[in-house]
Each structure stands twice: as C-alpha cells, then as structure tokens.
Amino acid sequence: MQQIAQPQPVLESLPARRPKAACTLGIIGGGQLAKMIAQSALQFGCDIVVLERNDHSPAASLATETVIGDWDNPDSLLILGSMVDVITLENEFVDAGSLAALERFEHPLWPRSATIRIVQDKLLQKQALAEAGLPVPGFVAAHDKASVSAAARQFGWPLVLKKRRNGYDGKGNATIRSAADLDAAWAQLDGDKNALYVEEYCPFSSELAVMVVRSQQGESVHYPVVETIQQNHICRVVKAPASVPADTAALATNYARRAVEAVNGVGAVGVEMFLRKDGSILINEMAPRVHNSGHYTIEACVCSQFENHVRAVLGWPLGSTAMRAPAAVMINLLGAGHGLGTPHGLAQALAVPGAHPHIYGKARSVPGRKMGHVTALGDTVEAALANAQQAADLIQFGGKS
Amino acid sequence: MQQIAQPQPVLESLPARRPKAACTLGIIGGGQLAKMIAQSALQFGCDIVVLERNDHSPAASLATETVIGDWDNPDSLLILGSMVDVITLENEFVDAGSLAALERFEHPLWPRSATIRIVQDKLLQKQALAEAGLPVPGFVAAHDKASVSAAARQFGWPLVLKKRRNGYDGKGNATIRSAADLDAAWAQLDGDKNALYVEEYCPFSSELAVMVVRSQQGESVHYPVVETIQQNHICRVVKAPASVPADTAALATNYARRAVEAVNGVGAVGVEMFLRKDGSILINEMAPRVHNSGHYTIEACVCSQFENHVRAVLGWPLGSTAMRAPAAVMINLLGAGHGLGTPHGLAQALAVPGAHPHIYGKARSVPGRKMGHVTALGDTVEAALANAQQAADLIQFGGKS
Numbered sequence: 022m023q024q025i026a027q028p029q030p031v032l033e034s035l036p037a038r039r040p041k042a043a044c045t046l047g048i049i050g051g052g053q054l055a056k057m058i059a060q061s062a063l064q065f066g067c068d069i070v071v072l073e074r075n076d077h078s079p080a081a082s083l084a085t086e087t088v089i090g091d092w093d094n095p096d097s098l099l100i101l102g103s104m105v106d107v108i109t110l111e112n113e114f115v116d117a118g119s120l121a122a123l124e125r126f127e128h129p130l131w132p133r134s135a136t137i138r139i140v141q142d143k144l145l146q147k148q149a150l151a152e153a154g155l156p157v158p159g160f161v162a163a164h165d166k167a168s169v170s171a172a173a174r175q176f177g178w179p180l181v182l183k184k185r186r187n188g189y190d191g192k193g194n195a196t197i198r199s200a201a202d203l204d205a206a207w208a209q210l211d212g213d214k215n216a217l218y219v220e221e222y223c224p225f226s227s228e229l230a231v232m233v234v235r236s237q238q239g240e241s242v243h244y245p246v247v248e249t250i251q252q253n254h255i256c257r258v259v260k261a262p263a264s265v266p267a268d269t270a271a272l273a274t275n276y277a278r279r280a281v282e283a284v285n286g287v288g289a290v291g292v293e294m295f296l297r298k299d300g301s302i303l304i305n306e307m308a309p310r311v312h313n314s315g316h317y318t319i320e321a322c323v324c325s326q327f328e329n330h331v332r333a334v335l336g337w338p339l340g341s342t343a344m345r346a347p348a349a350v351m352i353n354l355l356g357a358g359h360g361l362g363t364p365h366g367l368a369q370a371l372a373v374p375g376a377h378p379h380i381y382g383k384a385r386s387v388p389g390r391k392m393g394h395v396t397a398l399g400d401t402v403e404a405a406l407a408n409a410q411q412a413a414d415l416i417q418f419g420g421k422s
Numbered sequence: 423m424q425q426i427a428q429p430q431p432v433l434e435s436l437p438a439r440r441p442k443a444a445c446t447l448g449i450i451g452g453g454q455l456a457k458m459i460a461q462s463a464l465q466f467g468c469d470i471v472v473l474e475r476n477d478h479s480p481a482a483s484l485a486t487e488t489v490i491g492d493w494d495n496p497d498s499l500l501i502l503g504s505m506v507d508v509i510t511l512e513n514e515f516v517d518a519g520s521l522a523a524l525e526r527f528e529h530p531l532w533p534r535s536a537t538i539r540i541v542q543d544k545l546l547q548k549q550a551l552a553e554a555g556l557p558v559p560g561f562v563a564a565h566d567k568a569s570v571s572a573a574a575r576q577f578g579w580p581l582v583l584k585k586r587r588n589g590y591d592g593k594g595n596a597t598i599r600s601a602a603d604l605d606a607a608w609a610q611l612d613g614d615k616n617a618l619y620v621e622e623y624c625p626f627s628s629e630l631a632v633m634v635v636r637s638q639q640g641e642s643v644h645y646p647v648v649e650t651i652q653q654n655h656i657c658r659v660v661k662a663p664a665s666v667p668a669d670t671a672a673l674a675t676n677y678a679r680r681a682v683e684a685v686n687g688v689g690a691v692g693v694e695m696f697l698r699k700d701g702s703i704l705i706n707e708m709a710p711r712v713h714n715s716g717h718y719t720i721e722a723c724v725c726s727q728f729e730n731h732v733r734a735v736l737g738w739p740l741g742s743t744a745m746r747a748p749a750a751v752m753i754n755l756l757g758a759g760h761g762l763g764t765p766h767g768l769a770q771a772l773a774v775p776g777a778h779p780h781i782y783g784k785a786r787s788v789p790g791r792k793m794g795h796v797t798a799l800g801d802t803v804e805a806a807l808a809n810a811q812q813a814a815d816l817i818q819f820g821g822k823s
Binding site: 346364 | 444465466485486733737741747763773779782783794
C-alpha cells in the first residue's frame with residue numbers, strides 16, 4: 022500500500038514547481054514606487070523581479086527574486102531582462118545607453134530608452150517640450166559662467182541654475198539672485214564637472230500636477246489635476262482635485278497629455294506645472310514613471326496609477342481613473358531623524374477615521390527621506406486634509422525631532 | 423582619495439542589513455487568503471513569513487521567507503513562531519493541539535487555539551452556538567448509524583450527515599433522503615473512521631453571510647450582510663449588500679456578532695447563515711478567518727476584511743467597514759480543467775469597465791479550484807453583477823471547458 026490513498030490526476034501528482042506566472046514583470050529599482058507597482062502586479066497574478074543594489078529594498082519582499090546589481094550596468098540589466106517578460110523602471114536616472122542594451126537584445130522595455138534619454142536630461146526635456154509648442158520657463162544650456170550671464174541679459178535675475186541630470190527634490194538646483202551669486206552657485210553644482218543649464222525664475226501662485234498613463238499604442242488616460250505643496254523642494258501634500266477653474270484644469274490636462282506624447286512616454290508619467298497669477302500655466306518638469314503626486318489614487322480612484330502603469334507596460338487595457346470620492350489628500354511621511362526605518366505612532370494613526378497610512382519599509386530613516394505617506398478621502402479637500410494631517414502628525418521615523 | 427566624496431552620517435555608512443520591520447506577521451498557510459492578508463500587512467510596512475508545504479504558494483512571493491513544513495507539526499509552527507512577532511492563520515484546519523504549543527511558548531497567536539479547537543469541529547461549533555442561544559439547525563453526534571436513525575425520528579428525513587472536521591465546499595457532507603440512503607452516506611464519509619454528526623435538513627430561500635472583525639479586547643466591527651450564491655457547494659457569487667429588509671439585516675448582524683463572541687474569535691470571522699421563507703435565520707457555520715464572502719471588501723469598503731484582520735491580530739485599532747459604493751458583486755473564478763494556473767483572457771477582462779480581476783497565482787488549475795475572483799462596484803447590485811459576470815466569463819483557467 023502506498024501512502025497516497027486516492028488516485029490523483031496526473032498533473033496533480035507531478036512534483037510541484039513554481040510555474041510561469043501570467044507575466045513576470047522586472048522593475049529597475051526597488052524603492053517605494055517599485056513596491057507599489059509590485060502590489061498592483063501581484064493582484065493580477067504576476068511575478069516580480071527587482072534589480073537593486075541590495076537585497077532588502079522596500080520592493081524586495083514582494084519580489085520572487087532580487088537581482089543585486091547596479092542599474093547603470095548593462096550586464097545587470099540583461100540578467101534582469103533574461104528573467105522577465107517585460108521590464109519597467111521606478112526612476113528616470115538609469116543610464117539610457119545601458120537601457121538601450123535591453124532593447125538591442127529585444128527585451129520589452131517600457132518606457133523606451135529614447136524616452137528616458139530625453140526626460141533624464143532636463144535640458145533635452147525642456148527642448149522637447151518647447152519644440153512641441155508647450156509653455157516652459159525660458160532656458161538655455163549653461164556651458165560656462167558666461168552663458169549664465171548671457172541668460173541674465175535675456176531673462177533678467179534671478180535665474181535658476183540646474184544640473185541637467187540626476188537632480189531631484191531640489192537637489193541639483195541653485196537660485197542665483199544676482200551676478201554676485203554666480204560663482205557660489207557654479208561651485209555648488211560643480212559646473213566645471215556637471216552639465217548644467219539655466220532657467221528663467223518663474224514666480225507662481227501654486228504648483229499643479231497631472232498623472233497621465235499612456236499605452237504602447239498611444240492611447241492615454243489621465244487622473245484629475247492635483248495641487249502639490251512642496252517644502253524645501255520636497256513634495257509634502259497633494260490635494261485632489263486642485264481647486265482651480267474648469268478651464269485651468271482642462272488646460273493643465275491638455276498640456277500634460279501633449280507633454281507625454283512629446284517624449285513618447287509609455288506607462289505612468291507625472292507632469293508638474295506652475296500655475297501663475299494670470300492663470301497661465303508653465304510645465305516645470307516631468308517624470309516618466311509613477312509619481313508621488315499620484316499616490317492618492319490607490320484609495321481615491323477606481324484604478325490607481327500603479328495598476329494603470331502595470332496595465333500599460335504589460336500591454337493590457339487601461340482602467341478608469343475616475344475618483345471614488347469627491348476629494349482626497351495625501352501627505353508624505355518624511356524621516357525626522359537618523360535611525361531605523363520602523364515607524365512610531367502607527368497604531369495611533371490607524372485610529373484616525375478614514376486615514377490610510379502606507380509605510381514603505383525602508384531600512385533606515387534619514388531626515389527628509391520619504392518613509393511613507395498617508396491618504397485620506399473626504400467630501401471636501403479640507404475634510405480630507407484634516408484627517409490626513411492628524412494621522413500624519415502621529416507617525417514619526419527616526420526619533421522624535 | 424577615497425571613492426566616497428561626501429561625508430555621510432554614521433548610520434548611513436553602516437552596512438545595510440534588513441532591519442526589523444514595524445512588525446513581522448507569520449501566517450499559517452500560503453493560499454489566496456494568506457496572499458491577500460499579506461498585501462494588507464505590507465502596506466503597513468510589515469514583513470511576512472508564511473508556513474506552507476511548498477515554496478511556491480500564492481503568498482510566497484509576498485513573504486520575506488517561507489517556512490516549508492506541515493501546519494500540524496508543532497515543530498514547524500514553533501520555527502514560524504521564532505521568526506515572527508504575531509501569528510495568524512488562513513484556515514481552520516490546523517490541529518488545535520499543535521497551535522496550543524505556540525501559546526505554551528508564549529508566541530502571540532490570533533485567533534487563539536481554543537477558538538480554533540471549537541470552530542474546526544463542527545459539532546463543538548454547533549454546540550457553542552446553541553449554548554449561546556443562537557439558532558442553528560437541529561443536530562446530534564452520529565457515533566453510529568443507529569444515532570442517525572434516532573435523529574431521523576427526532577428531525578424527520580432528509581438529514582445531512584457531516585464530518586465533524588476538515589469539511590469544506592461541500593466536501594465531507596452527504597444528504598440522506600431516507601433510511602435507504604444511510605449505508606451509502608455512512609460509507610461515503612467513512613463513518614467508521616471519521617467522527618461524524620448529523621443535522622436537520624433546512625430548506626432556505628437564500629444564504630447570507632456577515633464578516634465580523636473582533637479585536638483582542640473584544641471590540642468588533644462588521645461588514646454589510648451579503649447574499650452568497652453557491653453552486654455545487656462552492657461559493658460562486660457574493661452580492662453586497664444582500665437584498666433583505668432592514669430588520670433581517672439587523673438580525674443577521676446580531677447573530678453574527680454573538681456567534682463570534684461565543685467562540686471568542688479574534689480577527690476576521692465569517693458567519694454563514696440560512697434565511698428561511700418565514701424570515702427566520704439559522705446559523706449554518708462559521709470560519710475563524712478571512713472569508714470568501716468578504717473579498718469584495720478590498721474595493722468596496724473603506725478598510726477591507728484583510729486590512730481589519732491585520733489590524734486586529736497586531737493589536738491595532740479597527741478601521742471603517744463602510745461601503746464606498748452602493749453595491750458590489752464578487753464572482754469566483756474556478757478552474758475549468760487541469761492545467762497550469764495562468765489565466766487566459768485576463769487582458770480582455772481588464773477591458774470591462776469597473777471590473778477588478780484578482781488572480782491568485784496558483785501553480786495549477788484543477789476543476790472547481792478557486793483560481794481568482796472578480797469584483798465590480800455599481801449603483802445597484804444588478805449593475806455590479808453584470809460587469810463582474812462579463813469579466814469573469816472572459817477569464818479561463820486550465821483550458822477552455
């Protein structure tokens with residue numbers, strides 16, 4: 022007598038091995054954006070493989086495997102490519118030339134390396150937007166200090182000197198209020214080593230953002246226009262929808278769609294804009310990926326930006342971006358001090374009605390690092406803001422500051 | 423010159439290791455229920471460890487680690503216990519005596535082994551409900567065929583003979599229409615080996631279910647009363663809310679809360695009931711865990727059953743169970759044939775507006791196996807049902823049947 026008492030279908034009695042999933046999605050980068058992309062992909066039965074520098078990224082615990090390696094190393098990218106059906110990324114800093122290697126070996130990569138090449142260089146990005154007839158602040162390449170002085174004659178002071186690559190959350194920017202600041206700004210951004218450009222300084226009344234998700238065939242959907250509030254150049258609060266007239270919202274949406282088309286974006290793309298006192302809008306910059314200004318969509322919209330990004334890069338139909346509540350507010354949780362990445366006060370925050378805390382699971386808190394966020398829905402932005410703020414104030418990372 | 427150009431805070435320059443998460447949750451079992459529990463826990467920054475018989479369960483890819491072992495083996499449970507802060511389970515079939523070993527070693531286990539011991543034995547469960555004054559079909563232990571005949575004299579034919587343990591989805595039940603069926607039913611359930619009991623046959627007009635989530639302190643929240651539609655004893659459709667008068671819904675909710683208290687349930691508990699033609703309600707059975715009748719809460723409620731289960735077992739405040747839409751319908755996706763567990767038609771289903779497919783990522787399809795589900799929200803149950811059905815009809819597992 023064998024131990025198996027009942028006859029079993031042949032397939033059932035085969036040794037169980039991990040089968041091929043509906044689709045295996047490779048994500049370059051393992052931060053919170055990758056984690057939230059992975060959450061959506063897992064719902065559809067996909068497997069996830071992450072490429073990161075270490076094995077304990079926020080997305081690692083959702084991945085079947087982590088390829089430990091450098092994003093910019095074509096070999097690491099090709100290992101990832103060999104393990105997955107489709108590759109996407111969570112940040113635009115990956116070397117576009119290395120990404121092109123994936124395409125040469127016919128690994129499906131969305132967005133394309135050509136999109137990343139343009140968007141990751143803020144000067145090329147601005148040029149692409151301007152060539153598409155979209156309004157951007159005045160800008161010129163800053164090859165040397167003399168070109169900054171020439172820009173001042175064209176645009177007037179102040180100017181904003183920026184690194185063309187790898188700037189984020191205000192890192193890589195320096196405001197030059199007068200000629201006297203030029204040397205210090207040039208030194209701060211190490212202009213002799215880094216490629217820089219200079220932009221007209223644009224006063225604005227508020228900052229708007231629109232998330233667009235574009236399919237491989239060029240269809241796109243967009244989320245509501247939101248208002249983003251930055252502190253120290255870091256996004257702190259997102260209010261959805263933005264309190265702007267309908268024609269302003271329509272204009273912002275039109276610009277955002279056209280901006281994504283201008284760089285042939287596929288998947289989620291965040292477009293950040295300045296709303297000026299006269300009601301005009303300038304495009305500030307875009308990110309060819311899921312974006313902090315769209316985190317509220319997890320609870321607030323029928324399909325989140327993460328789900329629609331997954332749908333887009335896997336070639337599946339895009340889903341509804343409609344809001345499920347009249348208003349939503351998201352507040353980022355930033356590290357207050359140096360310490361472990363575990364939150365204090367989470368249980369207290371969970372007692373706030375309607376507040377949805379998200380903890381990214383980062384290894385360590387650093388002052389200003391994005392450690393999580395809280396979203397609250399409401400009948401008004403004010404009501405949602407009050408709940409989100411109450412919960413966010415209760416959660417601390419890295420010791421009470 | 424060192425390669426690190428800028429001074430870094432000491433903590434930043436330490437070698438990065440996986441830190442202790444906000445909480446590490448151990449889940450006994452790695453199926454779709456564990457997967458959906460893990461999804462909620464990951465949002466809060468928790469780590470997950472799963473105990474399963476193999477390394478490729480639906481929940482495995484969300485877990486930091488899988489302990490490969492048998493649920494009923496105290497050694498496997500204690501290994502899991504040593505790795506986590508809190509332990510919960512996705513099914514009630516784990517041997518209660520083995521679970522008690524976790525408690526003896528002071529590993530926090532929710533629900534308690536005493537709850538599982540009662541609920542996993544349907545006779546003890548029925549006795550506990552009856553002792554609490556809750557309405558249940560007439561029942562007696564079936565030690566032998568003579569006790570079944572005695573039950574027939576008390577309740578009349580037909581009767582339902584049931585295994586006390588390990589029955590699910592109709593497996594372990596046999597309806598006895600007359601004395602002539604008794605021998606066959608006894609043999610079918612192997613009554614000389616398995617502990618059986620016998621129940622009055624209760625005609626009903628519909629089946630209702632209520633998900634209750636109860637905290638460690640005994641506070642509880644409940645979700646709306648839903649109607650469940652079974653085919654071949656397997657849940658196929660859940661309609662939320664059930665189309666019943668308010669007093670019927672109130673009665674069902676009252677019974678469900680009291681049933682959970684009767685077994686000292688903690689975490690999510692599903693309570694299934696029969697609604698009879700005269701408007702009376704009988705409790706059919708309960709499951710001390712997240713439950714198929716509550717899957718719709720992922721999209722339809724402010725906090726899903728999975729999130730509230732995590733909150734309960736981690737000792738955190740319970741969240742709102744309010745629905746975000748007037749109606750929701752969930753349809754289970756069952757395997758049509760034997761084959762791999764990858765779905766056909768998922769992309770087509772994603773084109774159905776408002777349909778939310780969930781694919782569990784099981785290795786293999788087996789006829790009748792739960793492979794995924796689709797939820798749709800709507801202004802009416804009928805509208806939600808139409809969308810959910812359209813999407814569900816497009817998804818096939820294991821070959822077109």
